[in-house]
Amino acid sequence: xxxxxxxxxxxxxxxxxxxxxxxxxxxxxxxxxxxxxxxxxxxxxxxxxxxxxxxxxxxxxxxxxxxxxxxxxxxxxxxxxxxxxxxxxxxxxxxxxxxxxxxxxxxxxxxxxxxxxxxxxxxxxxx
Numbered sequence: 001x002x003x004x005x006x007x008x009x010x011x012x013x014x015x016x017x018x019x020x021x022x023x024x025x026x027x028x029x030x031x032x033x034x035x036x037x038x039x040x041x042x043x044x045x046x047x048x049x050x051x052x053x054x055x056x057x058x059x060x061x062x063x064x065x066x067x068x069x070x071x072x073x074x075x076x077x078x079x080x081x082x083x084x085x086x087x088x089x090x091x092x093x094x095x096x097x098x099x100x101x102x103x104x105x106x107x108x109x110x111x112x113x114x115x116x117x118x119x120x121x122x123x124x125x126x127x
Contacts, residue, residue, distance in 0.1 A: 087095060102108075
């Protein structure tokens with residue numbers, strides 16, 4: 001045969017040929033051994049589910065009883081006793097400033113947010 005008659009695959013290198021040629025090695029197929037399976041017991045699953053539900057219900061009942069006994073009242077902290085001794089003018093001003101500072105604490109105020117004007121614009125209104 002002539003070299004012109006043999007189809008040549010130019011995308012395959014010559015040193016790759018023996019690697020990819022029909023050298024497939026097949027593993028022997030071993031017969032599968034079936035192991036005896038234990039029947040799945042639904043009874044065991046049902047018992048575990050019932051115990052879980054009962055534990056959740058008992059926990060909820062205990063939480064409800066605990067809240068009922070407490071009546072949901074949060075204990076109020078008593079204010080510090082006021083010192084009745086005579087304060088000098090400077091100490092009295094310091095005490096008044098401390099009291100005003102505690103009253104002005106924004107974390108303790110329950111005021112609503114101020115209304116927002118949605119019509120105000122930063123850029124000129126386009127007609």
